[in-house]
Amino acid sequence: KEGLKNVSLSANWMWPCRNEGEDARLYEAVEAVSEFAIDLGINVPTGKDSLSMKQKYPKEEVIAPGTVIISAAANCTDITKVIEPVLQRNGGHIYYINISQDNFKLGGSSFAQVVNKIGNEAPTVKSADYVKTVFNTIQQLILDDQILAGHDVASGGLITTLLEMCFADNNLGAELDLTDLGENDSFKLLFAENAGLVIQAKDSSVEQFLSKASIEFFNIGKVTDLDQLSIINGNEVFTMTISRLRDMWYKTSFLLDHKQTANGLAKERYDNYKNQPLKFEFPTHFTGKLPVISSTVGKSRPKAAILREKGSNSEREMANAMYLAGFDVKDVHMTDLISGRETLEDIQFLGAVGGFSNSDVLGSAKGWAGAIKYNEKANEVINNFFKREDTLSVGICNGCQLFMELEEINPEHEVHGKMTYNDSHKHESAFTSVKIQKNNSVMLSTLEGATLGVWISHGEGKFSLPLSEENYNIVAKYAYAAYPHNPNGSDYNTAMLCDQTGRHLVTMPHIERSTFQWNWANYPKGRKDEVSPWLEAFVNARKWIEKHQK
Incomplete structure (x- = not known):
């Protein structure tokens, strides 16, 4: 936008000052950057400095080479x-x-x-x-x-x-x-x-x-x-x-x-990174257009809520996806449930967001789940919500870990699935792809057969499922079962699960972060879509609620 004059720079100076000749060198470097920026017609309004770049050892001192790192930002x-x-x-x-x-x-x-x-x-x-x-x-x-x-x-x-x-x-x-x-x-x-x-x-x-x-x-x-x-x-x-x-x-x-990286997976990544190309298959009915939300006089939008805890993130992305799909969206913090300020009685669609609630101190979502289980008011609110037959929910990443910990996905099982550490024993963050299976999920059944790109970011994203595969409603699997495309080693290559009714979905991949073409790290060439197919999941939720409203 407006060419180079719209660019602003940030300068990060790292220099071993107060050593012989270094202060003079720093002055010359700052002067050179200043003069060049002036000639280019752009500003350097911010930055930081680390001007004691020297390490002392018992017998010697090592100084770092003087360095400046320039970052640029501009409107697009x-x-x-x-x-x-x-x-x-x-x-x-x-x-x-x-x-x-x-x-x-x-x-x-x-x-x-x-x-x-x-x-x-x-x-x-x-x-x-x-x-x-x-x-x-x-x-x-x-x-x-x-x-x-x-x-x-x-x-x-x-x-x-x-x-x-x-x-x-x-x-x-x-x-x-x-x-x-x-x-x-x-x-x-x-x-x-x-x-x-x-x-x-x-x-x-x-x-x-x-x-x-x-x-x-x-x-x-x-x-x-x-x-x-x-x-x-x-x-x-x-x-x-x-x-x-x-x-x-x-x-x-x-x-x-x-x-x-644990379990020899670094070698597996090295062997597989060039053998797992991203290949997408979009639903034939997908138009790429923003959903048209009818504004019937006197008819209000269905109500959705974002559920978050301290340390949560992605609540804005989730709220935006819900809003674009036709929901009125409420922001609900755990303190609202614990204090009794929020009952969720008017909420039909609940989204538990991603992030690192309570810094994952007790493990992913363990503290979040405990705040619900061991608080009478919060526990009653969540139990009542899931007992209702007119509600939907989606738990994404940390929210997935929450609902799995609360045993909301397969409450009928005597032995429940859990979320555990990635096989690599480290946090994984990547753009991968998943294939939507034949499923009864309210949100994702219309995407059956599609292979879509999506972001993942988690340290405990492995579905540990103790029963045989037919006991689970696996909604989506990673497009390649091998690491790193399957980033966590989940049983049955699981990426997403839903309950028997299809109303409650959990997903480790961040579908809410992947709703626009420009969100994707790689998108099919030649498409000029306003939204990605993932927004259809939220539209499906709204349509189901409108159909089942009392």
Whole structure:
């Protein structure tokens, strides 16, 4: 929105001040950032500083290198106009833009550090005006749907950018010729960290637009469906296998993961991450339109309530989903139940939200459940709500753990299912997908057969179900049973359950955080949906209540 002038920066300074020469270096760095920001026409209204970056040991002192981390924030004209750093098949050519306008230099680069050097010359930016021109032009091209993919050139240099644009899909590569960039030294060309951009255009019309803006660009090649990146620079030819280098690129994460993850699951993640692609199947009846809520004179909306405890979160997302589906939504805190201020007698749809109630001190939702079980008023309110036959409920994440702990899903069982620690013994947060099973859930029966993307975020998300599978109404399973797509090792690959009546649903995946196209980390190409299929679950709840109102 309004180009670069709408951007604001935050500066995080980390510096070993009060050491020889460091105060002067900090002054020079602050002055340089200030002058460049002024030239760009943007402000730095906030930030923080850590100016004692020195560690003392009995026999020596170690000072950290002076560093500033710049974060940027701005209003967005259209959140759906976002490009991803992954090349697109059946698109146009790939282009390189050298924003720095400087020669390729290896000083201060990751490559220099790997070969145990620092270098004498680091690339600079020749013109702030040129940076503004490139930024604003690219933003307009994105807004006009003329750019399909894009990635900045930064840490690791041009070669890292090009490889990362191939890593995010299988059987995706590129054939490139970098000769016209005019750098004979291929090490400098590929590993210099000059500020730059790599974009993939929709078609060649982008060239006219860039030329009109006086932006120098290079058509460097095309996308292929081969597992290979081919680069020509003069007489030199480099051919790289994408899948092999992707594993190499991922290995550092694996080595860190290995130290944090139980039951050998770090190795399972390393083996499976590229074999579990996100594939979605939407219901054929899904239109992607916001639900139309009729406003009949004298007829009020059904009433829903958000139930939360200290440490809860996602209540706003849940309330928004309910409201968009046609509910009047009330915010109910546990203190309202305990004090007797709230009885839920006028509530027909109850949503227990996610989060970490009571900081999970006694285990997930144990304290929350205890506040209901061992408080006469709260216990009576919840019991009365679930006894009524005109009510629905959904427990999401921490809310799922709550309703499972209260044994509301299978009250007829003598031995009840529980939520327990993920097999990895750590918190899992990821975008995964689930397949909706044949089910009798009021909220999700119309989505049967669909495979949908959804966020998960939990440490105790494993359904431990002591009986055989036919004793449970499993509404949804993870699209792949193996870790990490199934993030917790749930019995029967369970992601969602409902009770025998279909009126009470529990789900560890956050469907309320996944109701819009822009909520998803990955969404089917070409769709211009106003909402995702998950909103249908809340619409179904409203329709059921309207049908069964007394």
